[in-house]
Amino acid sequence: MKHQIKSLVSQSIQALQQAGTLDNHIEPNIKIEHARDKKHGDYACNIAMILAKQAKKNPRELAEEIINHLPVSSLVEKTEIAGPGFINFYMSANAFHSVVTDALDQKQAFGRSDIGKGKQIQVEFVSANPTGPLHVGHGRGAAYGATVSNLLEAAGYNVHREYYVNDAGRQMDILGTSVWLRYLDLCGETIVFPKNGYQGDYIWDFAANLHRENGDKFRHPSDKVFNAVPADEGEDGGDKEAHIDGLIKNARALLGEQDYNTVFEEGLNRILDDIRQDLEEFGVTYDDWFSERKLFTNGSVDKAIKRLQDAGHAYEQNGATWFRSSDFGDEKDRVLVRENGIKTYFASDIAYHMDKLERGYDRVIDVWGADHHGYVPRVKAALKAIGDDPDKLDVLLVQFAVLYRNGEKVQMSTRSGEFVTLRELRDEVGNDAARFFYVMHKCEQHMDFDLDLAKSRSNDNPVYYVQYAHARICSVWRQMQEKGFAFDETAGRNALDKLVEQHEQDLMNNLSRYPEVVESAAINHEPHQIAYYLRDLANHLHTYYNALQFLVDDADVRNARLVLISAVRQTLQNGLELLGVSAPESM
RNA sequence: GCGCCCGUAGUUCAGUUGGAUAGAAUAUCGGUCUCCGACACCGAAGGUCACAGGUUCGACUCCUGUCGGGCGCGCCA
Numbered sequence: 001m002k003h004q005i006k007s008l009v010s011q012s013i014q015a016l017q018q019a020g021t022l023d024n025h026i027e028p029n030i031k032i033e034h035a036r037d038k039k040h041g042d043y044a045c046n047i048a049m050i051l052a053k054q055a056k057k058n059p060r061e062l063a064e065e066i067i068n069h070l071p072v073s074s075l076v077e078k079t080e081i082a083g084p085g086f087i088n089f090y091m092s093a094n095a096f097h098s099v100v101t102d103a104l105d106q107k108q109a110f111g112r113s114d115i116g117k118g119k120q121i122q123v124e125f126v127s128a129n130p131t132g133p134l135h136v137g138h139g140r141g142a143a144y145g146a147t148v149s150n151l152l153e154a155a156g157y158n159v160h161r162e163y164y165v166n167d168a169g170r171q172m173d174i175l176g177t178s179v180w181l182r183y184l185d186l187c188g189e190t191i192v193f194p195k196n197g198y199q200g201d202y203i204w205d206f207a208a209n210l211h212r213e214n215g216d217k218f219r220h221p222s223d224k225v226f227n228a229v230p231a232d233e234g235e236d237g238g239d240k241e242a243h244i245d246g247l248i249k250n251a252r253a254l255l256g257e258q259d260y261n262t263v264f265e266e267g268l269n270r271i272l273d274d275i276r277q278d279l280e281e282f283g284v285t286y287d288d289w290f291s292e293r294k295l296f297t298n299g300s301v302d303k304a305i306k307r308l309q310d311a312g313h314a315y316e317q318n319g320a321t322w323f324r325s326s327d328f329g330d331e332k333d334r335v336l337v338r339e340n341g342i343k344t345y346f347a348s349d350i351a352y353h354m355d356k357l358e359r360g361y362d363r364v365i366d367v368w369g370a371d372h373h374g375y376v377p378r379v380k381a382a383l384k385a386i387g388d389d390p391d392k393l394d395v396l397l398v399q400f401a402v403l404y405r406n407g408e409k410v411q412m413s414t415r416s417g418e419f420v421t422l423r424e425l426r427d428e429v430g431n432d433a434a435r436f437f438y439v440m441h442k443c444e445q446h447m448d449f450d451l452d453l454a455k456s457r458s459n460d461n462p463v464y465y466v467q468y469a470h471a472r473i474c475s476v477w478r479q480m481q482e483k484g485f486a487f488d489e490t491a492g493r494n495a496l497d498k499l500v501e502q503h504e505q506d507l508m509n510n511l512s513r514y515p516e517v518v519e520s521a522a523i524n525h526e527p528h529q530i531a532y533y534l535r536d537l538a539n540h541l542h543t544y545y546n547a548l549q550f551l552v553d554d555a556d557v558r559n560a561r562l563v564l565i566s567a568v569r570q571t572l573q574n575g576l577e578l579l580g581v582s583a584p585e586s587m
Numbered sequence: 588g589c590g591c592c593c594g595u596a597g598u599u600c601a602g603u604u605g606g607a608u609a610g611a612a613u614a615u616c617g618g619u620c621u622c623c624g625a626c627a628c629c630g631a632a633g634g635u636c637a638c639a640g641g642u643u644c645g646a647c648u649c650c651u652g653u654c655g656g657g658c659g660c661g662c663c664a
Contacts, residue, residue: 083607338662345664373591374659468626479623546628
């Protein structure tokens with residue numbers, strides 16, 4: 001509806017331009033807003049105030065002229081000039097009736113649009129290192145990324161969802177070695193587990209599985225395992241990094257490449273399967289799980305480094321290969337290949353982003369935890385250096401969710417194994433509540449996640465409030481049948497002019513906003529707009545429900561009201577679907 | 588020290604990209620079931636939009652500075 005009003009204003013301004021009142025070459029940025037106060041009508045436009053200066057007129061006079069040149073439309077009941085020069089639009093009843101029938105005609109498609117024009121867009125999210133189960137911090141990225149993807153799809157984009165699997169590098173070696181040490185312990189070896197190893201119980205599970213399937217095949221005496229390994233961090237000094245590196249080195253030497261890989265894969269695959277299943281149960285699915293190791297084995301990383309070298313943006317220093325990223329807006333240069341010949345994570349990440357853009361996406365979105373924010377300039381620098389357009393990449397930073405339990409902050413550390421997993425959260429609060437809770441806030445907003453509150457099944461959690469509105473409408477249908485009424489949709493559609501109550505006007509007005517909200521939420525990557533909208537719509541429905549009876553004797557009024565709440569039900573269902581939340585028929 | 592994010596009701600958060608009297612939820616207090624589900628509704632109270640300047644018709648929103656909180660500043664991933 002906003003678009004239609006905008007079009008009217010635009011036509012009026014064109015007319016004024018032809019009449020010479022306004023300059024021809026000005027392309028006015030017309031914005032139509034919902035009036036905050038009903039006294040100001042349904043919509044408001046501030047264009048007269050914006051153009052007043054260049055038209056050398058006072059805003060109210062200009063507003064007057066714009067109104068005089070507005071084309072006639074059945075949608076607009078009347079217009080008014082208000083305040084410093086706002087043009088207020090009062091919509092006709094017909095205008096809102098059409099929204100109700102739109103929702104019923106379009107069904108699941110109500111709210112969808114084609115503003116994306118089928119453009120290819122890739123969204124990469126979660127991409128947690130496969131070193132353990134997902135925790136509640138990843139949950140926010142998962143819910144956010146999945147919902148942004150849904151929104152973009154609803155706005156007419158062609159969305160490709162991807163998980164970047166960091167299955168290369170030192171963290172993976174630490175994981176493999178951790179599994180092996182636990183395995184050795186199960187074999188009966190005396191093992192002092194390293195401070196820097198992965199402490200979580202799931203490591204024991206993997207080790208037990210390894211032992212069950214292979215017996216003592218990978219067993220080596222502990223004195224050889226710890227042979228020549230620097231001391232672990234302790235009260236009398238020591239170095240936990242050097243300690244674990246020594247253990248990794250011994251693991252490789254004792255096991256040999258093949259056995260080492262078997263142990264390594266045991267950890268990696270078990271964890272990936274777990275993550276995949278966890279996310280699937282959470283309603284989060286991917287088109288592709290992209291392996292970092294593949295970038296090394298297929299030469300992409302070498303190619304990326306070579307491209308930087310060929311373009312003259314790389315140099316050698318102290319035995320390492322550097323990227324002169326400071327030439328492209330980064331605060332300092334970055335290492336691509338270390339002195340020991342090992343390529344950095346950054347090098348493979350350049351290759352990954354290069355690969356993304358080569359795949360031909362019009363736009364690429366990365367959803368990252370806010371702790372990676374310092375990483376954005378260097379990735380963009382790399383894209384710029386190799387001649388790609390860094391503006392095609394949008395990095396959406398999701399702030400941490402700080403957990404509170406019993407009113408106290410919960411400290412989390414992946415390495416120490418002390419964290420609340422996403423699965424635990426889902427088991428306790430349910431998928432619906434978790435999905436809704438996560439996207440209720442802007443992603444850049446620090447979020448206090450009160451576990452006790454989220455776990456409680458009280459209506460403190462707004463998801464129940466919205467779901468209840470949906471269930472309530474379904475319940476009306478059940479009641480209707482019990483009372484022996486039949487719903488005549490055609491009659492209802494023809495009787496929409498019976499919906500004269502203020503509650504009904506408000507509800508229709510509210511419905512008319514839905515397509516605009518979806519569009520705005522998609523463009524701005526702001527799922528919380530949907531959450532707030534749904535709460536508002538549910539509130540209007542509940543208020544209506546409490547104020548008026550739907551199943552009345554007057555058939556026209558009854559059918560019209562049922563048509564209206566049927567449209568509301570469809571809209572609630574569509575909105576919840578976008579958020580990955582179910583719309584139950586009863587609760 | 589430098590960089591990014593944040594600061595709005597007791598608390599958790601919105602605020603339509605610079606618009607009209609800053610809004611919800613929750614907590615507190617009061618009211619509403621002979622009635623389609625009270626998992627709901629209605630009302631009251633609650634604010635120096637961290638602070639100080641600046642930009643303009645107009646600032647919670649943009650700019651500068653100060654204060655406070657979070658995160659990041661590796662030849663880690």
